Amino acid sequence: xxxxxxxxxxxxxxxxxxxxxxxxxxxxxxxxxxxxxxxxxxxxxxxxxxxxxxxxxxxxxxxxxxxxxxxxxxxxxxxxxxxxxxxxxxxxxxxxxxxxxx
Numbered sequence: 587x588x589x590x591x592x593x594x595x596x597x598x599x600x601x602x603x604x605x606x607x608x609x610x611x612x613x614x615x616x617x618x619x620x621x622x623x624x625x626x627x628x629x630x631x632x633x634x635x636x637x638x639x640x641x642x643x644x645x646x647x648x649x650x651x652x653x654x655x656x657x658x659x660x661x662x663x664x665x666x667x668x669x670x671x672x673x674x675x676x677x678x679x680x681x682x683x684x685x686x687x688x
Contacts (some may be wrong), residue, residue: 597659625649
């Protein structure tokens with residue numbers, strides 16, 4: 587099966603709901619966003635402590651899963667997909683290195 591954005595968002599959100607992570611009536615945007623950041627930090631720690639690719643890939647998967655659930659809470663997956671496509675096009679039109687010397 588090919589992973590799609592729709593599958594990532596709906597499955598991540600569904601599993602989180604099934605496991606009780608959506609019992610609050612009004613989810614906190616910042617709190618959910620920081621859960622994504624915490625997974626990014628865990629990926630950095632896995633690299634820093636040289637746990638190897640399997641541990642890093644698991645943390646990377648956690649980032650995508652948290653991000654998918656976040657989208658499932660606050661956005662419609664199709665609007666996210668459209669925003670990504672629009673950003674791809676915007677980035678294609680940018681200057682090399684966005685015109686910076688770095």
